[in-house]
Amino acid sequence: MTTFDMVVGIGLALLATTLFSISPILQKGALGGMKDLTEHGVRASIMAMFKDRKWVLGLVLGLVGGIPYAIAVSMIGITVVEPLNNAGFIILVAAAVRYLHERLRPIEIAAIILLMAMPVFLGMADVSRPRNDITQGSVQLVLVLVTGVLLAITGTLAFMARKHPIYWVGVTSILISLGSIYLQACMSFVAFAGYDFPAGLLVIVASLFTDWRLVAGLACGLLSFVFSVFFTYTSQIALQKNPASKVGPLTQTIDNFFTVAVGILVLGQAVGNWAWYSAGFGVGIFGTVMLGKYEGEVKGAIKKGTGGTVD
DSSP, X not given: OOHHHHHHXXXXXXXHHHHHHHHHHHHHHHHTTSOOHHHHOHHHHHHHHHHOHHHHHHHHHHHHHHHXXXXXXXXXXXXXXXXXXXXXXXXXXXXXXXXXXXOOOHHHHHHHHHHHHHHHHHHHTOBOOOOSOTTSHHHHHHHHHHHHHHHXXXXXXXXXXXXXXXXXXXXXXXXXXXXXXXXHHHHXXXXXXXXXXXXXXXXXXXXXXXXXXXXXXXXXXXXXXHHHHHHHHHHHHHHHHSOHHHHHHHHHHHHHHXXXXXXXXXXXXXXXXXXXXXXXXXXXXXXXXXXXXXXXOOSSEEOTTSSOEEO
């Protein structure tokens, strides 16, 4: 990796995290003027969101941020990009306080700082690429079982969220993890089948329906897309019902927990340095408990049955 690649990659990663941080601020501002998404109906809620220009702008910024993010990952690697991505918490929290008038207690600020440190420790743990052959039935069985457990946890959290809206953050985080896990499974099917992506894309397309491993990879990719659709919607519920300054840090931290854990358990990723890995998880758990237990009041509370807010 050249110095030029590192500089450009870091610049792109910072651009991506800036866009990712501005996106929920815009959407949060728009969601405050909408009816309760959990009571308004999915179709009506989606239509209301897409009719709001500020919400759509937030969505577009988030999607655009994915472009420099993907390029940065290809240039300098995920272990460098992820810690930089957490630097966006600073922008998110500052914007939430400045423009959404959210208030943070000193303990919550301390918790966010701990959550920013977590991916740095995990990055230094030197977690390897997937080693388990996903084309083997035993690996696929474990993946299905783990998916069932995660979906059960998601359902439980959704039920608990009726009284404690902060649990929508957990629902969203696990759905994001499932999307990431199945995207990784898709790429693992391609790799263990002996294909080179993206260089061999044309060969992959030509062999798609003649090689069952590529068909299985496609199925995993479609599942990843389905989970992405669901977490996009639940993330808006989490934003509407909780302070934006908490949703971002908590979502990414919990997502890191489950994605890395499943990567080790199912895909056979190896931890190079367990000391850094343990420190990362310890800091993450402590920070999550600290931040999650203080739900706080959302400025501009939803007024049921109307499109307005209560100040």
